[in-house]
Amino acid sequence: MSLLQLAWKNISGNRLRSWVVVLCALLVAAFALFATLLLRGAAASLELAANRLGADIVVVPEGAETEMEGALLMGVAAQFWMPKENVAKLADIPGVEAVSPQIYLATLKNASCCSASEMFMVAYDPQTDFTIRPWLQRQQHAELGLGQVVGGHNIFPTEGDDGLLVYGDVVKLSGNLEPTGTGLDQSIFFTLDTARDIARVSETRAKQPLTVPEDQVSAVLLKTKPDTNIGELAMRIFRALPGVYPIQSANLFRSARTQLNSLLRAVVIVLALIWPLAILLIGMVYLMAANERRRELGVLRALGATRRFIAESLLAEAGMLAFCGASIGVFLAVLAIYLFRRLIMVSLGVPFLLPSPGALAVQIGIGLLLTMFSVFLAVLLPAIKISRQDPAIAMRE
Amino acid sequence: MIRLEDVSKVYELGKGNTVAAVRGVSLAIGAGEFAAIVGRSGSGKTTILNLAAGLTRPTAGRVTFDGVDLWKLTDQQQSHLRSRKIGFVFQFPSLLPTLTVHENVILPTRFGANGPSPDAPQRAEAMLRRVGLAEKLSSYPRQLSVGQQQRVVIARALINQPQLLLADEPTSNLDEKTEMEILGLFRELHASLGVTIVLVTHTRQLVTSGMKAIEMADGRIVEASTTAGPAGNAARLPLDLTQ
Numbered sequence: 001m002s003l004l005q006l007a008w009k010n011i012s013g014n015r016l017r018s019w020v021v022v023l024c025a026l027l028v029a030a031f032a033l034f035a036t037l038l039l040r041g042a043a044a045s046l047e048l049a050a051n052r053l054g055a056d057i058v059v060v061p062e063g064a065e066t067e068m069e070g071a072l073l074m075g076v077a078a079q080f081w082m083p084k085e086n087v088a089k090l091a092d093i094p095g096v097e098a099v100s101p102q103i104y105l106a107t108l109k110n111a112s113c114c115s116a117s118e119m120f121m122v123a124y125d126p127q128t129d130f131t132i133r134p135w136l137q138r139q140q141h142a143e144l145g146l147g148q149v150v151g152g153h154n155i156f157p158t159e160g161d162d163g164l165l166v167y168g169d170v171v172k173l174s175g176n177l178e179p180t181g182t183g184l185d186q187s188i189f190f191t192l193d194t195a196r197d198i199a200r201v202s203e204t205r206a207k208q209p210l211t212v213p214e215d216q217v218s219a220v221l222l223k224t225k226p227d228t229n230i231g232e233l234a235m236r237i238f239r240a241l242p243g244v245y246p247i248q249s250a251n252l253f254r255s256a257r258t259q260l261n262s263l264l265r266a267v268v269i270v271l272a273l274i275w276p277l278a279i280l281l282i283g284m285v286y287l288m289a290a291n292e293r294r295r296e297l298g299v300l301r302a303l304g305a306t307r308r309f310i311a312e313s314l315l316a317e318a319g320m321l322a323f324c325g326a327s328i329g330v331f332l333a334v335l336a337i338y339l340f341r342r343l344i345m346v347s348l349g350v351p352f353l354l355p356s357p358g359a360l361a362v363q364i365g366i367g368l369l370l371t372m373f374s375v376f377l378a379v380l381l382p383a384i385k386i387s388r389q390d391p392a393i394a395m396r397e
Numbered sequence: 398m399i400r401l402e403d404v405s406k407v408y409e410l411g412k413g414n415t416v417a418a419v420r421g422v423s424l425a426i427g428a429g430e431f432a433a434i435v436g437r438s439g440s441g442k443t444t445i446l447n448l449a450a451g452l453t454r455p456t457a458g459r460v461t462f463d464g465v466d467l468w469k470l471t472d473q474q475q476s477h478l479r480s481r482k483i484g485f486v487f488q489f490p491s492l493l494p495t496l497t498v499h500e501n502v503i504l505p506t507r508f509g510a511n512g513p514s515p516d517a518p519q520r521a522e523a524m525l526r527r528v529g530l531a532e533k534l535s536s537y538p539r540q541l542s543v544g545q546q547q548r549v550v551i552a553r554a555l556i557n558q559p560q561l562l563l564a565d566e567p568t569s570n571l572d573e574k575t576e577m578e579i580l581g582l583f584r585e586l587h588a589s590l591g592v593t594i595v596l597v598t599h600t601r602q603l604v605t606s607g608m609k610a611i612e613m614a615d616g617r618i619v620e621a622s623t624t625a626g627p628a629g630n631a632a633r634l635p636l637d638l639t640q
Contacts, residue, residue: 001500001507013495299491302452303553304480304508307472392444392453393408395487 003309007317018321020285024278025325025371026332031274033333033367035267037355038344040363041337042260045181045353046253049073052180054131055100055221055249056230059090059237062245066255068104068219073256073351075183077106077118081216086241090220093236095228100128101217103195105210113168113206115158120187121166123195123212131221132189141175146197148172149190153179164188168205169198181345181353222246259349275374282378286318290386297386298394311387315379322375326368333367334360398561398593399426399449404458405616406444418444420616421458426609428560431587431594433604436613442597443488445613446563449595450483451475462561480508484554484592486564492538492546492553498525499534502553509557517556524552528582544575551582555592562586562594569599580605 011018049072060068064080071078084101091099103123107114124132126143132150136143141150149164149171156173157163163170171194179185190198195212202210222237224230234246290297297310305313337344338354345352355363406419419441426432426449434442447453448460451467460467462482467475484505485491492501502521506513514520525531528548530541538546547567554562564583568576584605587594596608604610612620 001496001503001513006496006507009493009495009500295489295491296493298452299485299487299493300504301476302450302479302485302487303505304476304557306476306508309476309508390453392447395452395489396443 003313003316004320007313007320010313010317011320014289017285017289021282021318021321021375022325022328024282025322025375026329028275028278028374029326029329029367029371030333030336031329032271032370033330033363034336035271036363036367037333037337037360038352039260039264039267041181041341041352041355042256042263042348042350044355045351046073046256046260048180048353049182049184049351050249050252052131052135052177052184053221053249053252054134056224057222057234057237057249058247058252059086059220059222059241059244060218060247062243065245065247068247069253069255071104071120071183071187073182073253074345074349075120075186077120078104079106080104080218081213082218082244084215084217086244087217087220089241090222090237093233093240095225095233095236096222097225098128098130098223100130100221101125101192102219102221103192103212103216104218105195105212107166108206108208111207113165113202115165116155116186120183121195122187122189123192124189126191130223135177139175139177144174144189144191144194146191146193148174149188149194150174151176151189152185152187153177154185155188167198167202167210169201171198179353180351182351256350263348263350279374279378282318282375283382286314286379286382287385290314290382294386294389294394298389298391301391302395307387311383314383314386315376318375318379318383319372322372323368325375326371329371330364330367334364398428398430398463399595400424400459400461401445401448401455402459402461404448404455404460406441406448406453407456417616419448419455422616422618423458424611424618426561426593426595428593429591430609431584432596432609432611434595434597434611434613435599435601435604437599440613441616442599442613443565444616446565446595446597450479450485450563452479476508480505481557482560484557484559484562486547486550486554486562486567488566488569490538490543490546491550494538496537497534498530498536498538498541498549501538501549502556505553505557521552521556524556525549528552542575544571544578547571547575547579548582551579551586555586555590558590560593562592564594564596566597566599 061080061082067078067080070076087099087101090096105121105123107116107119107121110117126133136150144150151173153176155176159165159170162173164173199210199212224233230248234248237246300310341352401422401424404419404422405417407415407417409415422445434445436442448455451460454468462478470478496504499521502524503517506517522531522534525534528551530545530548533541533545568579571579583594583596586592610622611618
């Protein structure tokens with residue numbers, strides 16, 4: 001009979017104790033992995049969204065910062081405008097290397113002339129763009145022509161094989177971008193010419209026409225020259241152009257980052273409570289079990305079991321229970337993340353990007369190991385204590 | 398085979414209180430002997446047995462098995478010696494409740510230096526046949542009577558073909574009929590296998606013909622004798638028995 005078989009027999013013979021340990025391991029593993037996946041997924045999503053935007057500074061109308069964030073992160077349709085002349089003015093500010101305007105639009109709410117309700121749409125200027133075209137090139141999409149759009153990861157054609165209905169106009173979905181976990185995944189991107197074409201068609205075919213003002217833009221994306229202090233440049237823009245607000249890329253999604261930090265603090269606090277409590281509980285359970293089994297373990301010593309075997313059998317038993325609990329825990333954590341990620345995104349106000357299978361496997365592995373290590377830690381002292389007891393005294397009690 | 402030289406054992410009870418369970422005992426049990434340690438409760442009989450098996454460290458004196466000082470061995474060496482050379486029968490229910498009868502009997506084979514031998518399951522079956530429980534292989538201890546459980550314990554004690562069998566009041570929880578059956582089994586095993594047996598009992602009537610009787614009181618050997626005939630017909634031997 002192997003050590004593991006003996007451990008398994010003890011597990012099945014002491015169901016209540018076994019369930020307590022499994023439950024503790026399950027809670028630690030599930031909470032730790034769920035929190036890790038959530039926080040890392042949100043952080044990765046923010047990072048990817050900021051990278052995808054690809055600008056050092058985003059200039060928006062003053063007061064539109066929150067709307068901008070909501071649109072980019074959560075896909076909340078937003079429309080705001082500022083004079084187009086700001087584009088030229090920004091280009092003239094020392095330290096600015098490139099500027100590119102964007103127009104933010106949204107489809108109509110529950111209108112038959114639009115495939116999706118209140119979908120966020122980004123129109124860019126292909127002549128000056130340095131943010132969207134690089135993604136297209138990286139993912140080997142062709143340059144977008146008139147009437148062509150590229151969709152975020154969650155955009156699917158609704159008209160034939162590759163069509164989307166936007167304000168009564170059928171545009172061609174040329175492809176999809178990689179997922180970011182943000183509102184960008186529910187958005188579409190096209191050129192300013194396509195935006196004006198949709199606006200023209202919408203006058204006759206849409207429930208309500210799309211307005212694309214010729215002399216207005218929503219935001220100006222800005223790339224700085226090398227060695228430029230971005231903070232100082234943002235301050236110069238703020239002073240030079242009244243009515244606009246420059247958002248530095250580092251400060252982009254500030255409210256989401258703040259939310260994420262609060263979330264992180266809450267998770268750390270809860271984990272700091274759960275983890276030691278679970279270890280303490282498992283340790284106590286094993287100490288009680290070891291005391292209860294003193295005579296049995298004394299008999300094993302009399303039959304020829306070494307001190308090491310006694311300690312190992314307790315550790316093996318705890319290890320098997322920890323593995324069971326942790327496996328169920330990580331499964332539940334992953335399941336919860338997959339099933340409820342949208343609910344979590346909306347209720348917590350943070351974006352979320354599912355990790356790749358490889359990254360998920362690594363995090364699951366770490367979760368399993370950490371939980372098993374925690375249980376090992378909890379059982380180590382009782383195991384050593386019981387293995388060192390005098391067998392004769394143990395059998396007397 | 399087993400020699401105790403001026404051995405004492407004092408148990409610490411905490412708060413500075415101690416109790417001397419064994420006081421300066423010298424004793425030798427030779428190979429093939431059937432010895433009975435008799436005495437009242439608290440006379441130190443069980444402690445002598447535990448000292449002989451290396452289950453508790455003597456406070457003073459030396460315990461040797463085949464000339465080897467048990468307390469000069471490592472824990473592993475000592476455990477292997479117990480596993481291979483000593484069998485135990487306890488007073489209390491000592492079968493593991495989560496294991497079947499067959500698994501309980503095989504268990505000691507797990508602790509040898511080389512691990513369980515491939516024929517351990519067959520040997521366990523043979524042992525259980527020998528103690529009359531061949532049909533109870535898959536039963537759990539709770540499904541057996543106390544007498545049957547004690548038979549399983551004897552089978553377990555003999556699975557590794559030990560040179561020495563230590564039995565601590567093995568019949569104390571049994572009715573008279575079963576007690577006689579178990580003692581008969583011990584005698585049969587002694588006669589057929591030639592195994593050395595040390596039996597602890599508080600009933601002098603159990604000491605029968607051909608047995609060495611060692612009487613203990615207050616942690617000391619007060620009388621040692623070898624019976625030549627039926628119980629009570631004993632030849633007295635010197636107190637310090639170092640045969």
